[in-house]
Amino acid sequence: MLDIDLIRNDPDKVRASLRNRNYSEQLLDDFLRVDGEWRKLIDEGNRLKYERNRASEAIPKLKGEEKQKIIAEMRQVSEKIKQIDASIIELEAVRGEIVLNIPNIPDASVPVGKDCGDNLIVRSFGSDRKFDFAPKKHYELGEDLDIIDFVRGTKVTGSGFFVLKGDGARLDRALTQYMLDLHHCQGYTEIFPPAIVNKAAVIGTGQYPKMKDDMYWCERDDLWLNPTAEVPVTNLHQDEIFEKEQLPIAYTAYLPSFRREAGRNADTRGIIRVHQFNKVELVKFVLPETSFQDLEVLRDDAEAVLQGLELPYRVLLLCTGDMGFASAKTYDLEAFAPGADQWLEVSSCSCFTDFQARRARIKYRPEPHLKSEFVHTLNGSGLALPRTMVAVMENYQNKDGTITVPKVLRPYMQGQELIE
RNA sequence: GCCGAGGUGGCCCAGACCGGUAAGGCGCAAGCCUGGAAAGCUUGUGUCCGCAAGGACUCGUGAGUUCAAAUCUCACCCUCGGCGCCA
Numbered sequence: 001m002l003d004i005d006l007i008r009n010d011p012d013k014v015r016a017s018l019r020n021r022n023y024s025e026q027l028l029d030d031f032l033r034v035d036g037e038w039r040k041l042i043d044e045g046n047r048l049k050y051e052r053n054r055a056s057e058a059i060p061k062l063k064g065e066e067k068q069k070i071i072a073e074m075r076q077v078s079e080k081i082k083q084i085d086a087s088i089i090e091l092e093a094v095r096g097e098i099v100l101n102i103p104n105i106p107d108a109s110v111p112v113g114k115d116c117g118d119n120l121i122v123r124s125f126g127s128d129r130k131f132d133f134a135p136k137k138h139y140e141l142g143e144d145l146d147i148i149d150f151v152r153g154t155k156v157t158g159s160g161f162f163v164l165k166g167d168g169a170r171l172d173r174a175l176t177q178y179m180l181d182l183h184h185c186q187g188y189t190e191i192f193p194p195a196i197v198n199k200a201a202v203i204g205t206g207q208y209p210k211m212k213d214d215m216y217w218c219e220r221d222d223l224w225l226n227p228t229a230e231v232p233v234t235n236l237h238q239d240e241i242f243e244k245e246q247l248p249i250a251y252t253a254y255l256p257s258f259r260r261e262a263g264r265n266a267d268t269r270g271i272i273r274v275h276q277f278n279k280v281e282l283v284k285f286v287l288p289e290t291s292f293q294d295l296e297v298l299r300d301d302a303e304a305v306l307q308g309l310e311l312p313y314r315v316l317l318l319c320t321g322d323m324g325f326a327s328a329k330t331y332d333l334e335a336f337a338p339g340a341d342q343w344l345e346v347s348s349c350s351c352f353t354d355f356q357a358r359r360a361r362i363k364y365r366p367e368p369h370l371k372s373e374f375v376h377t378l379n380g381s382g383l384a385l386p387r388t389m390v391a392v393m394e395n396y397q398n399k400d401g402t403i404t405v406p407k408v409l410r411p412y413m414q415g416q417e418l419i420e
Numbered sequence: 421g422c423c424g425a426g427g428u429g430g431c432c433c434a435g436a437c438c439g440g441u442a443a444g445g446c447g448c449a450a451g452c453c454u455g456g457a458a459a460g461c462u463u464g465u466g467u468c469c470g471c472a473a474g475g476a477c478u479c480g481u482g483a484g485u486u487c488a489a490a491u492c493u494c495a496c497c498c499u500c501g502g503c504g505c506c507a
Contacts, residue, residue: 074487
């Protein structure tokens with residue numbers, strides 16, 4: 001959520017942001033109109049309430065006819081107040097809906113662009129490796145080695161679900177543990193949060209309302225299957241006020257993520273785009289003055305996973321048109337999959353400035369006697385498991401169809417060197 | 421699911437039976453005092469409207485009664501304890 005004062009005082013900035021993100025500027029105009037009406041009514045209501053409060057102070061001291069006269073007057077004033085308050089609540093609902101749909105303002109360092117074609121490649125390495133055989137795609141490897149079972153995933157749930165089996169399941173678990181241990185050493189505190197969250201949480205991090213159709217919803221309890229551990233972990237501190245010394249706070253969490261992928265393409269084979277996947281997430285609560293430097297660090301921490309695994313990858317700085325709703329600046333990490341000859345987004349690292357903090361009311365006190373301010377929040381995947389697994393499988397495959405286990409994962413697989 | 425207790429400002433806690441517009445404490449800060457500090461005293465400490473003066477709001481949430489609700493009525497939510505069920 002943007003600062004309402006910012007929208008009022010600098011609407012041009014918001015307008016430019018909406019335009020650069022391919023959003024309708026109507027959102028801004030609607031906001032300004034409704035907000036103006038709201039302010040007028042607040043003012044009028046306050047005047048009437050002042051009148052009523054003064055009368056209420058006087059009434060106990062009055063007697064007889066004069067008292068009855070004022071009471072009769074106040075009865076009407078109260079009626080009017082009730083009407084105005086009702087209108088205010090209505091306008092607040094409308095305004096709230098609008099403001100929840102206005103995206104964050106991109107940082108000045110973010111390139112202006114229309115779509116993913118305008119993203120900036122920051123750096124890239126390792127994708128020029130030559131195979132002396134035709135590398136297989138991950139789903140071919142998965143089926144040939146009997147470590148991914150698509151048919152049975154579909155049987156127990158439906159299309160878009162898969163089963164890991166044997167060394168497939170072990171590889172996933174090894175990757176998870178490797179990532180968590182690495183992030184632990186980088187100073188992140190490990191969290192295991194609930195995988196089902198309430199509405200306040202999905203509003204807090206910005207998935208609701210914009211992405212609500214992409215989440216699974218438990219209607220009976222009005223709860224949501226978390227689409228990313230970002231949601232429960234960031235909302236851990238909803239409605240809290242930190243002392244300055246407590247920041248920064250860095251968390252890592254491993255959790256299944258659930259996505260309906262409403263517009264899922266039928267031709268997305270394999271485990272690249274699925275409805276349930278494990279992910280290791282990094283979340284940070286930081287001081288506003290350092291947040292963009294902190295983003296560089298967080299991205300480096302996610303990159304370290306790929307470096308440890310010795311996978312080819314590249315770093316993208318997303319342009320305004322391709323960035324997520326709540327983000328002010330986003331780097332994507334893409335691992336190269338030689339079988340599919342494709343870059344796979346395995347991580348997305350974002351600085352949300354105070355956008356999420358304002359929605360979730362997460363604050364800190366700059367000085368003990370000063371007013372509390374919103375913190376800045378960051379997060380990034382470190383990393384998404386299935387796509388990382390695809391990259392490992394396709395890069396580490398051998399001519400005979402086996403897969404070499406990356407060195408850093410062997411301690412987590414009882415020293416096993418080969419999947420065959 | 422049932423029974424009981426509770427939800428009050430950054431934190432703690434009174435007020436509720438009997439309606440009159442949130443008392444007190446802690447923490448923190450500023451000022452006074454001091455050689456300096458402690459103690460003490462004074463003031464401040466949430467949200468919103470307003471350029472300001474000033475005003476409005478805030479006692480878990482929502483509705484109702486009333487000139488007026490922390491206080492009365494109804495519904496709901498959450499927390500804690502006990503019982504039940506349970507991997």
